[in-house]
Amino acid sequence: MPRTKVQIKRIGVLTGGGDAPGLNAVIRAVVKVATREYGLTVIGFEDGFGGLIENRARRLTEKEVVGILPRGGTILGTTNRDNPFHYPVEENGEVVYKDVSGRVMENLAGHGIQGMVIIGGDGSLKIAEELWKRYSLPVIGVPKTIDNDLLATDQTFGFDTAVTTATEALDKLHTTAESHHRVMVLEVMGRYAGWIALHAGVAGGADVILIPEIPFTFEKVCEKVRERRRAGKKFSIVVVAEGAKPVGGELVVKKVVEGSFEPLRLGGIGNVVGDKIEEMTGIETRVTVLGHLQRGGSPTSFDRILATRFGAAAVNFLMEGRYGEMVCLRTPDIGSVPLAEATGAMKRVALGNDLVRAARQMGISFGD
Amino acid sequence: MPRTKVQIKRIGVLTGGGDAPGLNAVIRAVVKVATREYGLTVIGFEDGFGGLIENRARRLTEKEVVGILPRGGTILGTTNRDNPFHYPVEENGEVVYKDVSGRVMENLAGHGIQGMVIIGGDGSLKIAEELWKRYSLPVIGVPKTIDNDLLATDQTFGFDTAVTTATEALDKLHTTAESHHRVMVLEVMGRYAGWIALHAGVAGGADVILIPEIPFTFEKVCEKVRERRRAGKKFSIVVVAEGAKPVGGELVVKKVVEGSFEPLRLGGIGNVVGDKIEEMTGIETRVTVLGHLQRGGSPTSFDRILATRFGAAAVNFLMEGRYGEMVCLRTPDIGSVPLAEATGAMKRVALGNDLVRAARQMGISFGD
Amino acid sequence: MPRTKVQIKRIGVLTGGGDAPGLNAVIRAVVKVATREYGLTVIGFEDGFGGLIENRARRLTEKEVVGILPRGGTILGTTNRDNPFHYPVEENGEVVYKDVSGRVMENLAGHGIQGMVIIGGDGSLKIAEELWKRYSLPVIGVPKTIDNDLLATDQTFGFDTAVTTATEALDKLHTTAESHHRVMVLEVMGRYAGWIALHAGVAGGADVILIPEIPFTFEKVCEKVRERRRAGKKFSIVVVAEGAKPVGGELVVKKVVEGSFEPLRLGGIGNVVGDKIEEMTGIETRVTVLGHLQRGGSPTSFDRILATRFGAAAVNFLMEGRYGEMVCLRTPDIGSVPLAEATGAMKRVALGNDLVRAARQMGISFGD
Amino acid sequence: MPRTKVQIKRIGVLTGGGDAPGLNAVIRAVVKVATREYGLTVIGFEDGFGGLIENRARRLTEKEVVGILPRGGTILGTTNRDNPFHYPVEENGEVVYKDVSGRVMENLAGHGIQGMVIIGGDGSLKIAEELWKRYSLPVIGVPKTIDNDLLATDQTFGFDTAVTTATEALDKLHTTAESHHRVMVLEVMGRYAGWIALHAGVAGGADVILIPEIPFTFEKVCEKVRERRRAGKKFSIVVVAEGAKPVGGELVVKKVVEGSFEPLRLGGIGNVVGDKIEEMTGIETRVTVLGHLQRGGSPTSFDRILATRFGAAAVNFLMEGRYGEMVCLRTPDIGSVPLAEATGAMKRVALGNDLVRAARQMGISFGD
The missing domain is CATH 3.40.50.450 (Rossmann fold)
Structure with a gap:
C-alpha cells in the first residue's frame, strides 16, 4: 500500500x-x-x-x-x-x-x-x-x-478500569463470604480470553479462577472449596469469566417460559457454577454477575x-x-x-503465563 | 418488667x-x-x-x-x-x-x-x-x-453503605446507558420497604423508581421511557427494589430444568421489568442485579x-x-x-414522604 | 412580617x-x-x-x-x-x-x-x-x-462528603503510620466547630481528636501518644480541627520573609501540634493538611x-x-x-454530646 | 560471581x-x-x-x-x-x-x-x-x-496507587477551582523524577505540570494561567513535583522561629509556586500538599x-x-x-517522552 x-x-x-x-x-x-x-x-x-x-x-x-x-x-x-x-x-x-x-x-x-x-x-x-x-x-x-x-x-x-471494578467487587464479597461462611461466585467479562478474571482474581484474593483458556471440572472446583474447609477456612471466593467452560462440554442455557410473566434472561456460567458447588459441597453459595458495571464509570x-x-x-x-x-x-x-x-489476532492467556504460574504456586485453583 | x-x-x-x-x-x-x-x-x-x-x-x-x-x-x-x-x-x-x-x-x-x-x-x-x-x-x-x-x-x-454502593452502580450505568441509548435496569435490595431504591434512585438520577409500597404498571413505566425518548433523551435508568410488584399481581418465578446443566437461579423482578420494557418499547434494555455487593465492603x-x-x-x-x-x-x-x-414495627415508605414528593416533582416516575 | x-x-x-x-x-x-x-x-x-x-x-x-x-x-x-x-x-x-x-x-x-x-x-x-x-x-x-x-x-x-474525604485520608494514613511507627497528624476543616474532626476522627479510628470546643494541652496529647507506646502500639493518629486551640492561648502564626523566595503560607495548628509532639516525645511525626480536598469531589x-x-x-x-x-x-x-x-445561631460540639462521650469511653483523648 | x-x-x-x-x-x-x-x-x-x-x-x-x-x-x-x-x-x-x-x-x-x-x-x-x-x-x-x-x-x-490518589485529588480540586475561579496548585511526590506529576497531571486534566527534569520560569507558568483567562477559562490547575525547580536557582526555604509557638514545617515548592502565581497574576490561588496520603491506602x-x-x-x-x-x-x-x-540507575522523564509530547500538544505547559 x-x-x-x-x-x-x-x-x-x-x-x-x-x-x-x-x-x-x-x-x-x-x-x-x-x-x-x-x-x-x-x-x-x-x-x-x-x-x-x-x-x-x-x-x-x-x-x-x-x-x-x-x-x-x-x-x-x-x-x-x-x-x-x-x-x-x-x-x-x-x-x-x-x-x-x-x-x-x-x-x-x-x-x-x-x-x-x-x-x-x-x-x-x-x-x-x-x-x-x-x-x-x-x-x-x-x-x-x-x-x-x-x-x-x-x-x-478500559481493561484496567474493568479489573478495578471487579477487584472492588471481590473486596466487598470477601467480607460477606467470611461472615456467612459461604462460597461467593463472581462472574466477570471475558468471552474468549480470561484476562479480567485472572487479574481481578489475583488482585482480589480469589481461591478459584475459571477462564476460557483452561477448561475446568466441577470436581476440581469443589475439591478446592473442600480443601479450604478442611484447613479451617470456612469461605471461598470463585471468579468465573463469562466464557469459561467445563471440560468436554458446551453449556446449553435456554430461555424458558413459565409462570405469569415470561421469564427471563437466564443466568450464565456464573449461576451454573454456583448451583453445582452448592449441590456438590452442601455449602451455601451465592452468585453475583457484575455485567455492565464493568463497562461504566470514570x-x-x-x-x-x-x-x-x-x-x-x-x-x-x-x-x-x-x-x-x-x-x-x-x-x-x-x-x-x-x-x-x-485485527483478528487474539491474545489469550497462555498456560505458561507467569501470573498463572504465580497464582497456582500460591494455591489458586484453575479448576483443572 | x-x-x-x-x-x-x-x-x-x-x-x-x-x-x-x-x-x-x-x-x-x-x-x-x-x-x-x-x-x-x-x-x-x-x-x-x-x-x-x-x-x-x-x-x-x-x-x-x-x-x-x-x-x-x-x-x-x-x-x-x-x-x-x-x-x-x-x-x-x-x-x-x-x-x-x-x-x-x-x-x-x-x-x-x-x-x-x-x-x-x-x-x-x-x-x-x-x-x-x-x-x-x-x-x-x-x-x-x-x-x-x-x-x-x-x-x-449499613443502609448508608448500601445506598452508596447502589448509587455508585447507577453512576456507572449512566455512562453506558448514554453511550448506547439503552434502558438500564438496576435491581437493589428491599423486599418489603423501598428505602434503598428510593434513596439510590434519587441520588443516582434515576428516571423510574419501583418500590414495594407503590404497585406499578408496565404501561406507566414504558410511558416514562417513551416520554424521555420523545424529548430527545435516548436513555433511561430504572431502579427496582427486589420486592417491587406490579398492580394486582404476584410474580410467579419458578425454577426450571433444561439443557445439559440444570439451570438456574432465575432472575427476579429486575429481569422481568427489563424484559417487559424491551418488549413493549423496542428499546435495548440491560439488567444488573446488585445482590450481595450491597452488603459488603468497608x-x-x-x-x-x-x-x-x-x-x-x-x-x-x-x-x-x-x-x-x-x-x-x-x-x-x-x-x-x-x-x-x-420488633415487628416496620417503617415503610409513606406516599406523602417528602422525598417521594420531590422525586415526582422532578419528573421521576414510580410507575403508578 | x-x-x-x-x-x-x-x-x-x-x-x-x-x-x-x-x-x-x-x-x-x-x-x-x-x-x-x-x-x-x-x-x-x-x-x-x-x-x-x-x-x-x-x-x-x-x-x-x-x-x-x-x-x-x-x-x-x-x-x-x-x-x-x-x-x-x-x-x-x-x-x-x-x-x-x-x-x-x-x-x-x-x-x-x-x-x-x-x-x-x-x-x-x-x-x-x-x-x-x-x-x-x-x-x-x-x-x-x-x-x-x-x-x-x-x-x-457537604458535611457528609467532607467527613468521608477526611475518613478516607485517615484510612490511608493508618497504614503508613503503622509501617513506620509514626505519629500522623491530620488537619481538617472546622474553624469554630469541631464536627468534621469529631466525626472523621471516630470513623477513622483516631487516638486523639482536637476541636475548637475543647481547649487542649500539648502535655495531654503527648501523654496519650506515650500511653499507646507503652502498651506496645507504636503509632498514633491525631486529628486536629483548624480552629483547635491550646488552653489559655492564641496561636500567633506570622508570615516570615527569608531566603531567596518570599515564603510562605505557614502551616496552621496541624503543623504546630506535629512539631510539639515530635519535640516532646521524640517520636517521628508527620503532618497532612487536607485543605481544599474536603470541599471538592462528587x-x-x-x-x-x-x-x-x-x-x-x-x-x-x-x-x-x-x-x-x-x-x-x-x-x-x-x-x-x-x-x-x-443566621448566627451556631451549633457547636457540646461536651455532653454522646459521640464525645463514646469516644472518650473508647480511649480517644481530646487533649484535655 | x-x-x-x-x-x-x-x-x-x-x-x-x-x-x-x-x-x-x-x-x-x-x-x-x-x-x-x-x-x-x-x-x-x-x-x-x-x-x-x-x-x-x-x-x-x-x-x-x-x-x-x-x-x-x-x-x-x-x-x-x-x-x-x-x-x-x-x-x-x-x-x-x-x-x-x-x-x-x-x-x-x-x-x-x-x-x-x-x-x-x-x-x-x-x-x-x-x-x-x-x-x-x-x-x-x-x-x-x-x-x-x-x-x-x-x-x-506503589506508583499506580500514588498516581491514582493524586488524580482523585485533582478531580476534587477541579470542581472547587471552577466554582471559585481560582488557581489550584497540587504538590505531589517526586524529588528527582516527575513521573507522578506527569501521569497525575495528564490523568487529572492539569493545565501546568512542573517536574524536576524540566526547569521552569514563573513567567511561563503565569503566561499559561493568563492565556486561559483570556480564553474565558477562569480557573487553572497546576501540578508540581516536590523536586521541581525554577531555572537557574535553588530554592532556599528555611525554618523560622516567630510568635508564641515555634513554627513550622515550611511549605515546599508548591507553596512557593502558589504565592508567585497569586502575586504575579492577581488571581486567587490555593495550594494543597498531598504528602503522605500518596503512600497510604489500599x-x-x-x-x-x-x-x-x-x-x-x-x-x-x-x-x-x-x-x-x-x-x-x-x-x-x-x-x-x-x-x-x-541500583543507582535512575529513570527520569525524557524530554522526548511521548506523554510529554502529547501533553504539550494538548496545550499543557511545563513552564519552560
Whole structure:
C-alpha cells in the first residue's frame, strides 16, 4: 500500500462497538491535538458507523471536550451494529443487506474530510481496514477492547478500569463470604480470553479462577472449596469469566417460559457454577454477575493516560502519513501496526503465563 | 418488667441475621467501652445464636478488635438460622424442633455472663426479647437492617453503605446507558420497604423508581421511557427494589430444568421489568442485579459512626440497668425503646414522604 | 412580617460563600421542580451576589442541569465576597463601600423575577434576610456550611462528603503510620466547630481528636501518644480541627520573609501540634493538611439526597408563600425556620454530646 | 560471581525504605509461594535492616498473611535508617558508625536462613548487593519506589496507587477551582523524577505540570494561567513535583522561629509556586500538599498484581539460584537483572517522552 501523504485539513472521528472507560479521553486528545497542534477541523460522527452512513455528525472543538476526561462512555455514542459493507436496507418491504460504503465516502467528501480516526474493537477496525484498502481513505485505528485480548498491543484502555471494578467487587464479597461462611461466585467479562478474571482474581484474593483458556471440572472446583474447609477456612471466593467452560462440554442455557410473566434472561456460567458447588459441597453459595458495571464509570488514571496517548498518537500518525495502521502500546512506547495484522489476532492467556504460574504456586485453583 | 439492676462483670455479644457494613464497628465499640470504661470481660459468641446454643465462644479483648473498624462483615460470624426456641434436633433419625433455650442459659452461666448485647435484625431481636421476658436475662438489642425499615429508629447502620454502593452502580450505568441509548435496569435490595431504591434512585438520577409500597404498571413505566425518548433523551435508568410488584399481581418465578446443566437461579423482578420494557418499547434494555455487593465492603463514615454510637450506648444502657431495650437513633440523640415495641414495627415508605414528593416533582416516575 | 402571597412566574437562584459538594444538586432540584411542577422560568445569577449586583445572569432550563447531580462545585460559580449592602465602589480614585441593594432590586425587576432562592452560608443568608426585610423580596434560603455548624438544621449538605474525604485520608494514613511507627497528624476543616474532626476522627479510628470546643494541652496529647507506646502500639493518629486551640492561648502564626523566595503560607495548628509532639516525645511525626480536598469531589449519596430535598422544598415553600424562611432538616422531615432565627445561631460540639462521650469511653483523648 | 546453587530450606524477608502500597502483597506472595510450592520456612525481620541487626524476627506462615493483600503499608514495619555497614553504636558515651554486617550474618545463621528476599529502594538494594558480594549470601532484591524512577524495571508497585490518589485529588480540586475561579496548585511526590506529576497531571486534566527534569520560569507558568483567562477559562490547575525547580536557582526555604509557638514545617515548592502565581497574576490561588496520603491506602489492582508477581518471582529465582539479582518487569514478562546494574540507575522523564509530547500538544505547559 503506497503511503502518499495527503494534505489533511479536516478529520473525522467515531467510536464503535461496546463502550469502554477511556473513549472520551481518546476523543478529547484527538480534538485537542488536532486543533491546537495542527489547526485541523474535527467532525465527530454519532453512534459508530451508523452516523457515518446516515451522515449524523457534528463539529468538535475544544469546547465540546471540556470536562469529559474523567467521564466514562462516549460523547459520540456507539453501537455494535451498522457495518457499511453489510447494511440492512428495506427494499420492497423486505430487509436486504447492501454495501453502502459508497454513501460513506460521499458523506466524508461532503464534509471535506481527508482522514478518519476510528476507535473501536475488532469489528470496527476491520471496517476501517476495508475503507483504507478499497478507497485509500487515510485512516488510523485506535484499539478498544475491555477484555484486553488484542495481540497487537500490550494493553488496551478500559481493561484496567474493568479489573478495578471487579477487584472492588471481590473486596466487598470477601467480607460477606467470611461472615456467612459461604462460597461467593463472581462472574466477570471475558468471552474468549480470561484476562479480567485472572487479574481481578489475583488482585482480589480469589481461591478459584475459571477462564476460557483452561477448561475446568466441577470436581476440581469443589475439591478446592473442600480443601479450604478442611484447613479451617470456612469461605471461598470463585471468579468465573463469562466464557469459561467445563471440560468436554458446551453449556446449553435456554430461555424458558413459565409462570405469569415470561421469564427471563437466564443466568450464565456464573449461576451454573454456583448451583453445582452448592449441590456438590452442601455449602451455601451465592452468585453475583457484575455485567455492565464493568463497562461504566470514570476511567482509572492508567486508562485515562493510555487513552490520551492513543488519541494523541492517532492524530500524529495520521499527519505523518501512517495510514491504514492502528496505534498500539509497545511498552514504554506508543507505536503502530498495520490494521491488516492487528485485527483478528487474539491474545489469550497462555498456560505458561507467569501470573498463572504465580497464582497456582500460591494455591489458586484453575479448576483443572 | 422490674428493672433490678444486676452487678455485671462479664457480658456476651453476638451478631445475628444477614451481615451489614458496620457490624464490626459495633463489636469494637462494645469491647472498648466494656473493657476500658467498666472493666468488664467480654465473650463473643460465634455465628449468631448458633454459637450461643453450641457454646462456641471466645474472649474478646481490645487486641481482637484492632483494625476492624473499616472492615465490612463481622468477625464473630453470623447466620439467619438457629433460633434457640425452635432449634432442629435429631431424635430417632428424625429432625424435630425443640426449645433449647435452657441450654443457652446454662452456657451463659458457665461463662459467668450476666448480660448480653445482641446485634441483629427483627428475628434476632425477638429472640433477645424472649430471653429477657422468660429468663430475665439482662439483654440489650442493637438493631441491624440494611433495608432501614425499622420504625423504632431514625436509621440503622449499613443502609448508608448500601445506598452508596447502589448509587455508585447507577453512576456507572449512566455512562453506558448514554453511550448506547439503552434502558438500564438496576435491581437493589428491599423486599418489603423501598428505602434503598428510593434513596439510590434519587441520588443516582434515576428516571423510574419501583418500590414495594407503590404497585406499578408496565404501561406507566414504558410511558416514562417513551416520554424521555420523545424529548430527545435516548436513555433511561430504572431502579427496582427486589420486592417491587406490579398492580394486582404476584410474580410467579419458578425454577426450571433444561439443557445439559440444570439451570438456574432465575432472575427476579429486575429481569422481568427489563424484559417487559424491551418488549413493549423496542428499546435495548440491560439488567444488573446488585445482590450481595450491597452488603459488603468497608462501611461509610456515617455507618461507622452510627455503629460506634450504638455499640457504646448498648454497654452504657446495660450498665444503667436498661434491660430488655433496644438502642435507637432519635436524631440527634441515641435513645432506647423496649424490645417488645421495637420488633415487628416496620417503617415503610409513606406516599406523602417528602422525598417521594420531590422525586415526582422532578419528573421521576414510580410507575403508578 | 405579613405573608402576602405573590403570584410568582419567574424566580432567581444563586450560590454564595465557599463551595460545598451538593450545590449543583440543589440547583438541579430547584430548576426541575420550578419548571416541571410550577411552570416557572428560572434565572441563575453568577458568582454569588456579585452576579446579582453586576447583573450577570443566564436562564436555567432542564438542559442546563443535565448531568450535574454527581458533580461537585456549582455551575453558577460562587464567591465569599460581594455584599450588596457593603459593596466596594471606586470614587475619585478611592474605594468606598456603598449600599448597592437598590441596583440589585432593579436587576431583579429587569428580569421580571418575583422570588429568589439563595443558597449560602451565614453571610449569604444574612443578606437574604435583609433583602426580605427591607424590600419584602420573596426569598427562601438554603443553608450551606460544610462544617455542619448551623443550629437551625439537623444537618447541612457537604458535611457528609467532607467527613468521608477526611475518613478516607485517615484510612490511608493508618497504614503508613503503622509501617513506620509514626505519629500522623491530620488537619481538617472546622474553624469554630469541631464536627468534621469529631466525626472523621471516630470513623477513622483516631487516638486523639482536637476541636475548637475543647481547649487542649500539648502535655495531654503527648501523654496519650506515650500511653499507646507503652502498651506496645507504636503509632498514633491525631486529628486536629483548624480552629483547635491550646488552653489559655492564641496561636500567633506570622508570615516570615527569608531566603531567596518570599515564603510562605505557614502551616496552621496541624503543623504546630506535629512539631510539639515530635519535640516532646521524640517520636517521628508527620503532618497532612487536607485543605481544599474536603470541599471538592462528587457528593456522597447522602449529600445528593439532602441537597435535592432542600432544593425541592425551597421552591415548594416559595410557592406556598413561606417567604423570609430557610429550609432545614428536622429529621425525618424538611421544614423551615425564619431567616432571622437561623443566621448566627451556631451549633457547636457540646461536651455532653454522646459521640464525645463514646469516644472518650473508647480511649480517644481530646487533649484535655 | 559464581552461581553455586545452595540447598535452601529457610529464607528471610524484610522491607526497607519508605512504605509503598503493595509491600504486603509482596510479602504475602513470598510466604505463600515459599511455603506451598517449596515447603520453605519463612522468617520475617522487623523494621527493615534494623530487625536484621537487632535480631527482631518472627516466623511467617500463611496464617500471618491472611487478609493483607488489600492493605497498604507493611506488616513487617520499615524504616529509612539502619545500614548494617554503617550503623550507629555508642562507645564511651559517643556515637560512632561501625560495620555490624558480621552480626547480621550471625543472626541469619542463628535462624538457619540460607537466602534473603530484600524488598526496598535504592539504599536497601545496595545493602543487599553488598551482603551478596561480601558474604555470598543468596539474596534477591525486589524494587520498591513509589516514584517509579528505576531504570531497570518498566514499573514499580506503589506508583499506580500514588498516581491514582493524586488524580482523585485533582478531580476534587477541579470542581472547587471552577466554582471559585481560582488557581489550584497540587504538590505531589517526586524529588528527582516527575513521573507522578506527569501521569497525575495528564490523568487529572492539569493545565501546568512542573517536574524536576524540566526547569521552569514563573513567567511561563503565569503566561499559561493568563492565556486561559483570556480564553474565558477562569480557573487553572497546576501540578508540581516536590523536586521541581525554577531555572537557574535553588530554592532556599528555611525554618523560622516567630510568635508564641515555634513554627513550622515550611511549605515546599508548591507553596512557593502558589504565592508567585497569586502575586504575579492577581488571581486567587490555593495550594494543597498531598504528602503522605500518596503512600497510604489500599493498593490498586494493578499494584496488587505487580507486587504479587514480584514476590512470587523472587522466591522462584532464589530457588533457581539467581542470586544477587533484582526482579523486574520487562513487559509482559517478569525478569531479573544483577543488583549491581540495578541500583543507582535512575529513570527520569525524557524530554522526548511521548506523554510529554502529547501533553504539550494538548496545550499543557511545563513552564519552560
